[in-house]
Amino acid sequence: MEFLNAIVALANFVLIPATSYGAQLALGALGVTMIYGILRFSNFAHGDTMALGTAFAILITWGLQGMGVSLGPLPTALLALPVAIGLTGLVMLATDRAVYRFYRRKKVVPVILVIVSMGVMFVMNGITRFLIGVDEIRFSDGARFLINAREFKQSTGLDEGLALRTTQVLTVVTAVAVVALLFWFLNHTRTGKSMRAFSDNEDLALLSGINPERVVMYAWLIAGALATTAGVLYGLDKSFKAFTYFQLLLPIFASAIVGGLGNPVGAIAGGFLIAYSEVAVTYAFKKVVSYLVPEAWEPSGLMQLLSTDYKFAVSFTILIIVLLFKPTGLFKGKAV
Amino acid sequence: MRNIALFAVIGLLIVAEGFTGSWNTALGILNMGLISAILALGVNMQWGYAGLFNVGVVGFVALGGLAPVLISTPPTEGAMAAGGWRILLALIVGVASIGLAIAINRRAAGKMRVLGILAVLIGGFFLYRAIFDPAVEAVEAINPARAGNIGGLDLPVLLSWPIGGVFAAAAAWVIGKTALGLRSDYLAIATLGIGEIIVAIMKNEDWLARGVKNVINIPRPVPYEVDLQADPGFVERAAGLGMDPVTASTIFVKILYGCLFLAVLLILIWLTEKALNSPWGRMMRAIRDNEVAAEAMGKDVTLRHLQVFILGSAVCGMAGAMIVTLDSQLTPGTYHPLRFTFLIWVMVIVGGSGNNWGAVLGGMLIWYLWVKVEPWGQAVMDLVTSGLADGSALKAHLQASTAHMRLMTMGLVLLLVLRFAPRGLIPEK
Numbered sequence: 001m002e003f004l005n006a007i008v009a010l011a012n013f014v015l016i017p018a019t020s021y022g023a024q025l026a027l028g029a030l031g032v033t034m035i036y037g038i039l040r041f042s043n044f045a046h047g048d049t050m051a052l053g054t055a056f057a058i059l060i061t062w063g064l065q066g067m068g069v070s071l072g073p074l075p076t077a078l079l080a081l082p083v084a085i086g087l088t089g090l091v092m093l094a095t096d097r098a099v100y101r102f103y104r105r106k107k108v109v110p111v112i113l114v115i116v117s118m119g120v121m122f123v124m125n126g127i128t129r130f131l132i133g134v135d136e137i138r139f140s141d142g143a144r145f146l147i148n149a150r151e152f153k154q155s156t157g158l159d160e161g162l163a164l165r166t167t168q169v170l171t172v173v174t175a176v177a178v179v180a181l182l183f184w185f186l187n188h189t190r191t192g193k194s195m196r197a198f199s200d201n202e203d204l205a206l207l208s209g210i211n212p213e214r215v216v217m218y219a220w221l222i223a224g225a226l227a228t229t230a231g232v233l234y235g236l237d238k239s240f241k242a243f244t245y246f247q248l249l250l251p252i253f254a255s256a257i258v259g260g261l262g263n264p265v266g267a268i269a270g271g272f273l274i275a276y277s278e279v280a281v282t283y284a285f286k287k288v289v290s291y292l293v294p295e296a297w298e299p300s301g302l303m304q305l306l307s308t309d310y311k312f313a314v315s316f317t318i319l320i321i322v323l324l325f326k327p328t329g330l331f332k333g334k335a336v
Numbered sequence: 337m338r339n340i341a342l343f344a345v346i347g348l349l350i351v352a353e354g355f356t357g358s359w360n361t362a363l364g365i366l367n368m369g370l371i372s373a374i375l376a377l378g379v380n381m382q383w384g385y386a387g388l389f390n391v392g393v394v395g396f397v398a399l400g401g402l403a404p405v406l407i408s409t410p411p412t413e414g415a416m417a418a419g420g421w422r423i424l425l426a427l428i429v430g431v432a433s434i435g436l437a438i439a440i441n442r443r444a445a446g447k448m449r450v451l452g453i454l455a456v457l458i459g460g461f462f463l464y465r466a467i468f469d470p471a472v473e474a475v476e477a478i479n480p481a482r483a484g485n486i487g488g489l490d491l492p493v494l495l496s497w498p499i500g501g502v503f504a505a506a507a508a509w510v511i512g513k514t515a516l517g518l519r520s521d522y523l524a525i526a527t528l529g530i531g532e533i534i535v536a537i538m539k540n541e542d543w544l545a546r547g548v549k550n551v552i553n554i555p556r557p558v559p560y561e562v563d564l565q566a567d568p569g570f571v572e573r574a575a576g577l578g579m580d581p582v583t584a585s586t587i588f589v590k591i592l593y594g595c596l597f598l599a600v601l602l603i604l605i606w607l608t609e610k611a612l613n614s615p616w617g618r619m620m621r622a623i624r625d626n627e628v629a630a631e632a633m634g635k636d637v638t639l640r641h642l643q644v645f646i647l648g649s650a651v652c653g654m655a656g657a658m659i660v661t662l663d664s665q666l667t668p669g670t671y672h673p674l675r676f677t678f679l680i681w682v683m684v685i686v687g688g689s690g691n692n693w694g695a696v697l698g699g700m701l702i703w704y705l706w707v708k709v710e711p712w713g714q715a716v717m718d719l720v721t722s723g724l725a726d727g728s729a730l731k732a733h734l735q736a737s738t739a740h741m742r743l744m745t746m747g748l749v750l751l752l753v754l755r756f757a758p759r760g761l762i763p764e765k
Contacts, residue, residue, distance in 0.1 A: 042521045044391075099751060111389055111520050115685065116754055118391075118678055122747025125674070129740035246674075250532055253525045261521075301469075305461075309540045316529035323518055323526075 006291035008160040012149075013287075018279035019272075020168040020237055023175035026271030027230035028248060029255035030182065030264055031223040037199035037262035038219035039100070041113035046227060046252065048124040051245035052091065053228030054235045055132040057084035058139045065141070073143035073166065081232055085225045092224040093217065095120055104216070121246075128242050137240040140167055160291075167236040178229055179268060182222070186264065191218055199262060247312075251278065254315040258322045260329025269331065274315045282308045339693060339762050346700050353708075360583070363590035365707050366700075367662060370597035371655050373699030375676075376683040377604055377692060378651030383681075384690035384764070385612065386644040387624040389524040392511070392531030394676035396649045398538050398668065399507055400500030400656025405488055405545045405666050407496035408555045412487035415478055419471030420486045423543065426468035433460020475543040485546045493555045497600070497657045504653020505646045507534065512642045531673060538668040551666040558592040561585040593662055600658070601696070604651065608692045620644060621690075652680075674743065679706065682750045688760025697762055705749070706742060713741035 028050060035043045043049075060080035070076050099120060103113055146169055149161025186192040191214070198205040198215045206212060231245060238244075255274045259266025284304035306313065322329065350369075354362035375397070382388040433456050440452040476484045507530070515526035539548050564570045564585035574584035611617050623630040623637050631637050660666050679702065687698020717738045724731040753760065 042524065099755075102755060111387070112754075112758075114389065114521065114524060115681070116751065118681060119747045119750035119754060122674070122678065122682075122743050122750065124747075126740050126742075126744025126747060129743065130737045133737070134740075247532070250525070250529050253528070257522065257525060307540065309536050310533070312529065312532045312536060316526075316533060319529065320514055320526065323522055324514065327518060327522075 002291045005158055005160045006288045008158055008162050009288050009291065012160065012162050014276075014279050014283050016164060016168055018276045020171040020233075021279065022272035022275030023171050024230050024234045024237065024271075025248075025251055025255045025275050026268040027175055027178060027226050027233070028252040029259065029267035029271045030179070031226035031230065032252055032256040033259070033262055033264060033267040034219055034223050034226065036256070038195060038215060039104070039113070041110040041117065042253065042261075043223070044114060044117045044249065045121040045124055046223070047246045047249035048121050048128060048242075049088065049092070049224060049227040050231030050234070050248065051128045051240075051242045052124050052131075053084055053088040053224065054231035054240050054245070055128050055242075056087045057081055057228065057232045058132060058137060058235070058240060060084060061139050071142060074170070075140045075142045075167065075236055077139055077141075077232055077236055078170075081229065084232065085228045088224040088228045089221045091124075092220040096216065096220050125242065125246065132240075132242075134242055137235075139240065140236045142166060165237070167233075171233045171237055174229065174233060178226070182226075182264070185222075191215075195219065250312055251275075251315040254319040258318060258329055260331040263329065263331045266329055266331030270329070273330075274318060277318055278311045278314045281305045281314045282311050339697075342697055342761060346697065346704065349704055359587055360590065363587060363594060365704055367590060367594050367597060368659075368707075369700040369703040370594065370601055371658050371662070372680070372683060372703040373696040374597070374601055374604060374655040374658070375652055375680050376687060376695040376699035377601075377608060378648045378655065379680050379684045380687075380689060380692065380695035381608065381648035381651065382645055383684060384695070385617065385620045385624065386641055387520070388516075388641060388645055388648075389520050390527045390645070390648070391524050391673075391677050391681075392527030392529070392534075393652055393680050394671050394673045395527075395531035395534035396504040396507065396652040397656035397659070397676045398535050398671045399503045400653030400658075401660040401666055401671075402538065402545055403496040403500030403503055403653075403657045404493055404554050404660045405485075405551045407489055407491050407499055408493035409488035409551065409553075410490045412475075412478055412483040412485060415475050415483070415486045418478060419474035419543075422467055422471035423475065423486070426464050426471060429460060429467060430464040433457060433464070436460070472541075472543045483546075484549070485543050485551075492557070493661055494557050494596075496661070497654050500657025501650035501654035504656070505650040508646045508649030509642070512645045516641045516645060517638055528673075531677060535668065535671045535673075538671065545666055545668070548669050550668070552664070554660060554664045554666065556664055557596060557661065558589050561589055564588060597658060597662075600654070605692055605696065612692065679746060682746050685750060686753045686760060688762040688764060690764030691760070691762050694760050694762035694764075698760065701761075702746070702749070706746065709742050709745045710739065713738040713745075 028046065031049075032043060032046050035041070035046070057077050057080045060083050061077045064070075064076050064079055069079065071078055099116060100113070103116060143166050145163060146166050147162055147164040149163040152162045153159070186196055194205065194210040195215050195218060197208070198210055198212065234245075234248070251274050255270035256267050257270070258273060259268070259270030282304065284302035286299055286301070286303045289303055290298045350362050350366050353365060375393070379390065379393060382390050437453045437456045437460075440449060440456060444452055475486055478484060511526060511530050515523050518526075538545065541547060542549065545551050561582075565581045570585065571581045574581050577584065619630070619635060620640060623635060623640055627637050683698040683702040684695055685698070686702055687696070688694025717734055721731045721734050
């Protein structure tokens with residue numbers, strides 16, 4: 001019984017939250033890695049793209065709620081998501097046309113593109129704040145829990161409750177669907193294959209008649225869609241705040257680099273690695289341990305390695321360690 | 337000629353602010369503009385001379401801001417005895433175990449290496465926490481409403497400016513040692529991370545500088561306004577100039593600050609110009625423009641990068657100490673990356689990367705814009721919404737959102753400059 005309690009506590013406070021967070025990071029890192037693979041620069045505006053896409057989704061959600069539309073137990077934001085993805089895609093294409101294309105034609109060094117993306121980041125940040133303000137917004141509706149902590153306790157007779165929120169399940173399901181779709185697209189469609197070819201060897205791809213502008217266009221559309229999905233899922237799971245999304249840039253980049261920049265499988269693995277480490281290192285294990293050891297050995301401290309305020313330090317440390325010992329990432333990424 | 341004209345324009349803008357607004361705000365813009373210029377100089381050293389992409393400026397500024405607290409505030413009674421020494425010991429244990437791990441990494445090989453490193457790091461961490469946690473608790477228990485930190489050394493505040501630079505330089509050494517051998521993008525991400533972490537430490541380690549409870553009343557290098565107003569000699573001279581003592585005292589204090597900042601800026605410009613035009617400066621540019629060729633000529637690229645990274649970060653740290661001295665308070669909650677990292681980058685790019693005068697110009701100009709865009713945006717919005725009915729939701733939303741105009745304007749300025757004048761207002765020679 002004690003052992004079961006420990007497992008339930010661990011699942012409730014570490015495994016479940018970390019899995020949904022990992023799925024969100026993986027989607028974000030996929031977007032970063034996609035842009036890196038095709039356009040070959042680290043897109044600093046990605047966090048703010050997520051924020052902008054989410055802001056679109058929130059505005060549409062409010063509109064739908066105002067009209068009385070709802071999805072029953074599921075959050076209304078799911079209905080808004082496709083429209084938001086479309087809008088974000090348009091923004092991405094417009095940004096590419098107005099900003100990035102010029103530098104691409106001039107074949108500037110990647111670091112200039114990074115600085116350009118910093119400018120885009122500022123503008124997008126401004127637009128997001130302009131649209132929706134800087135406050136924290138909760139826009140999740142529908143059924144809150146799939147498994148309720150109290151009911152779980154009653155039905156199983158355990159001391160520990162297990163809560164499974166709708167948004168957590170939704171996050172994982174959506175992420176799996178999106179990733180499956182993405183890999184199908186990359187591996188089985190003509191455009192997807194040409195994108196992979198372009199990412200592997202630009203010159204050869206051009207030689208075999210692949211239209212670079214088309215590849216770039218799809219890359220932006222996919223990155224926009226991934227960013228919006230990741231942003232909406234994160235917002236449903238926690239809450240929306242423009243600055244938090246900007247701060248997500250660090251764990252997202254860490255995920256992408258740890259997995260190997262330009263490698264989609266690596267981005268997913270990196271996302272989960274970062275998420276699990278972040279949650280595990282900042283969780284106070286006192287409760288779990290006290291179920292497992294005899295009463296006399298019960299720890300006096302919280303058994304927390306780091307306070308949650310330092311969660312960024314976790315992704316940062318993993319990033320540094322991986323970079324020092326395996327600079328191309330755990331899965332083979334590009335090193336330009 | 338053109339450069340002098342550009343600086344004259346800035347001067348005119350500030351003087352115009354003095355005539356149309358108040359001299360107090362004009363001097364306020366000037367003072368912060370001077371500090372911004374110093375920050376831009378620091379970032380320009382890294383980016384302009386060496387092509388290093390540092391996006392953790394906010395961390396170095398925050399770390400520099402710690403110096404005035406640790407140097408010039410009075411020590412907290414009994415804090416060192418209660419736990420201060422033990423905290424110091426814990427930090428030494430932490431550093432020593434990392435050092436030992438690095439030594440094992442260099443010397444040992446194979447399975448022993450991994451096991452040794454893990455054992456040392458894990459053991460060191462728990463030992464560190466065992467000494468650190470009770471000590472912190474003891475320090476934070478001392479008069480938590482007013483102190484709760486270890487306090488400072490009660491030394492003159494001006495001394496904290498170079499010390500702030502030293503703090504930032506030390507952090508830069510650590511980060512540079514680990515990340516500089518890697519690609520440019522990775523350095524960017526690594527500095528982004530270290531910036532966030534330093535700010536998080538400043539916010540949460542209450543024993544150090546009270547965290548988000550802020551430290552106020554940091555001693556000033558210049559007289560206090562109230563003392564000046566109580567000084568009959570000063571009041572008489574103010575009256576002689578036809579000013580009331582309150583305004584005169586605030587302006588006088590601001591001018592004193594301005595002189596101090598200007599002195600630091602001039603020294604830095606003199607030094608950086610000397611450095612840039614010396615063999616060292618030519619070598620740095622050679623490395624920036626073609627690393628492979630410079631390496632073939634026998635230049636140690638990584639070492640030079642480390643050198644300039646440390647120097648630039650030290651300048652940023654010094655500017656951080658100056659900001660805290662100007663405000664007389666340390667408020668870790670205000671260290672925002674958009675304001676202290678990315679805005680500085682806009683200054684450098686707009687001014688002209690690689691050119692010291694350009695960085696100074698960019699710093700002052702962009703700071704002026706940063707301050708003024710909000711009232712201008714308000715005025716534009718008033719004009720735009722004047723046709724809308726009072727109390728309409730759209731009008732209220734538009735009016736409220738002028739506060740966010742700044743970021744968008746700065747982004748647009750950056751994008752426009754990068755596109756149409758990529759070498760900045762004062763290009764590198």
